[in-house]
Amino acid sequence: MSLAQELFLSAAIVIFTIVVVAELIWKIQAIIRRSR
Amino acid sequence: MNLILGLVLAYNILVIGGIGIYLARRERLSGHAADLATGGRNAGLAMFSITLAITYLGSAHVYGLMEMSFVLGAVALWFCFAHTILMCVICLGTGQWVRRLGCSTIPDLVGLMYGRRLRTYVACTAAMVVFGLVTLETQALGIGIAAISGWPLGWSAVLGAILGTAYVTLGGIKQTMWVNLVNAVVMYLSIIIAGIYLGFVLPEGWEGVRSHYLVSGEDFKLSIFGTPDLMVGFALAAIFSVVFSQSVNQQGMAAAISARDESVIRRSLWIAAPINGLFGVFPVLCGLAAATIPQFADLGPKLAAATMIVELLPTWLVVLLQAGFLGALLSTFAMSALAPATIFAKDIVGAKYDGGLSPEAEGRLIRRMIILVGALAALITFFNQPNVIRGITWLFAWLAPLFFVIVAGLFWKRSARAAFLVLATSWVVNCAWSIPLFKAAIADWLPILSGLENAHISAVIAAILTVVLYAMATDDEPALFASKDIGTTATEVQP
Numbered sequence: 001m002s003l004a005q006e007l008f009l010s011a012a013i014v015i016f017t018i019v020v021v022a023e024l025i026w027k028i029q030a031i032i033r034r035s036r
Numbered sequence: 037m038n039l040i041l042g043l044v045l046a047y048n049i050l051v052i053g054g055i056g057i058y059l060a061r062r063e064r065l066s067g068h069a070a071d072l073a074t075g076g077r078n079a080g081l082a083m084f085s086i087t088l089a090i091t092y093l094g095s096a097h098v099y100g101l102m103e104m105s106f107v108l109g110a111v112a113l114w115f116c117f118a119h120t121i122l123m124c125v126i127c128l129g130t131g132q133w134v135r136r137l138g139c140s141t142i143p144d145l146v147g148l149m150y151g152r153r154l155r156t157y158v159a160c161t162a163a164m165v166v167f168g169l170v171t172l173e174t175q176a177l178g179i180g181i182a183a184i185s186g187w188p189l190g191w192s193a194v195l196g197a198i199l200g201t202a203y204v205t206l207g208g209i210k211q212t213m214w215v216n217l218v219n220a221v222v223m224y225l226s227i228i229i230a231g232i233y234l235g236f237v238l239p240e241g242w243e244g245v246r247s248h249y250l251v252s253g254e255d256f257k258l259s260i261f262g263t264p265d266l267m268v269g270f271a272l273a274a275i276f277s278v279v280f281s282q283s284v285n286q287q288g289m290a291a292a293i294s295a296r297d298e299s300v301i302r303r304s305l306w307i308a309a310p311i312n313g314l315f316g317v318f319p320v321l322c323g324l325a326a327a328t329i330p331q332f333a334d335l336g337p338k339l340a341a342a343t344m345i346v347e348l349l350p351t352w353l354v355v356l357l358q359a360g361f362l363g364a365l366l367s368t369f370a371m372s373a374l375a376p377a378t379i380f381a382k383d384i385v386g387a388k389y390d391g392g393l394s395p396e397a398e399g400r401l402i403r404r405m406i407i408l409v410g411a412l413a414a415l416i417t418f419f420n421q422p423n424v425i426r427g428i429t430w431l432f433a434w435l436a437p438l439f440f441v442i443v444a445g446l447f448w449k450r451s452a453r454a455a456f457l458v459l460a461t462s463w464v465v466n467c468a469w470s471i472p473l474f475k476a477a478i479a480d481w482l483p484i485l486s487g488l489e490n491a492h493i494s495a496v497i498a499a500i501l502t503v504v505l506y507a508m509a510t511d512d513e514p515a516l517f518a519s520k521d522i523g524t525t526a527t528e529v530q531p
Contacts, residue, residue, distance in 0.1 A: 006317050014120045014313035021124035
């Protein structure tokens with residue numbers, strides 16, 4: 001374990017989380033829009 | 037006075053005082069004074085992104101993570117990842133909705149959807165929860181000051197509360213935003229330098245930390261994924277409590293309300309989420325390292341890592357690091373103390389008058405309430421210092437049900453009776469789950485529930501009840517955003 005390893009892994013998880021959650025929220029909003 | 041503490045305080049006085057004088061001069065020249073709680077609603081992308089990121093970088097991220105990683109290991113980083121999800125929900129959802137509706141507080145929003153009675157109930161609960169957060173922020177300020185000065189934690193917390201109260205009483209949200217911008221740069225620069233520097237000054241370097249855990253059979257502490265029990269009991273609980281409660285919490289919404297428009301909030305995602313999400317790496321590494329060095333580990337989880345930083349790093353770096361930490365803590369303290377004071381002035385006192393209080397009377401009341409909140413927080417923290425992250429997770433469980441009734445009221449339908457039943461039942465169950473005897477009795481009957489924390493229980497019950505009770509509701513009105521286009525402004529769709 002080193003600072004660089006931990007930072008790299010955390011950065012990857014953070015970016016992955018942003019992309020997945022943002023995509024999920026946009027999908028839900030699109031479903032709500034379509035259902036009206 | 038201790039040299040480091042003197043320099044750290046001098047830095048904060050210089051930054052806060054300098055920005056305060058600059059803003060006061062600008063307001064005098066423009067002849068327009070910004071509102072204490074909303075800052076004039078004109079924050080741009082940089083200012084808003086940094087404020088949103090730093091508002092959620094408080095005691096839990098700095099000293100709470102050091103304490104938690106000391107005990108649990110690198111799995112503590114899930115608290116940060118939970119905040120990344122939270123930033124997404126605020127920037128793409130709740131933050132934009134609150135800004136669109138033009139509400140000043142969360143109870144105000146609940147009142148708009150479900151009426152005055154529910155507004156008062158929510159105001160009382162939200163103010164209580166945020167006050168709890170203020171006491172934890174006070175404790176964190178105390179830990180920082182105690183680590184630098186060597187003073188007892190109780191007295192250090194009292195000094196922290198005095199500094200924090202003075203900071204927010206003088207400036208309000210506008211000044212907090214400017215100070216955040218300066219502190220964000222100082223804080224990030226200093227933690228990167230400190231992380232690299234620690235690798236050289238730790239007795240056996242980072243490799244020594246790693247081999248300590250391997251030899252002692254605690255290698256799970258080196259993994260972000262810990263053990264399955266920790267993933268459920270800590271990581272999942274953190275995600276539930278952080279996402280569902282903080283996305284409708286007054287501090288974050290206060291930042292959203294101050295944004296220039298919705299597009300600022302949406303675009304800030306790619307700045308606020310990484311800044312907030314990556315911050316925790318340094319405190320977690322410090323907690324892990326401190327637990328392996330006997331002279332610091334003996335101080336216990338609360339003070340070990342904070343003291344290690346002061347003892348191992350050179351004075352200039354400690355000053356820079358602590359100045360940034362103290363700045364972040366002061367900013368979170370400021371936003372947290374502002375929240376119950378604003379709720380009290382607008383939703384409890386102001387709601388009794390048609391059209392609310394006058395801006396002057398409201399500002400005066402908010403200032404007095406901030407002083408009262410600061411004094412009470414100092415008194416409580418002087419005598420009692422609970423585990424920061426466990427305390428925060430418990431407090432968040434109270435706000436989780438609000439997320440569901442707000443989302444339902446915005447997009448599905450509105451029923452004051454169903455909303456009241458969801459909130460009241462979730463809060464009663466949350467209280468019951470906080471009593472160890474009750475929790476143990478339920479766990480004996482249904483062992484699968486034994487690993488669940490208040491945050492799980494509160495969110496799951498609220499979600500189920502919202503679906504069932506809203507589906508059955510007969511007194512329902514159309515949702516606030518009942519139009520085909522989610523982007524339609526609330527004023528156009530309000531009945």
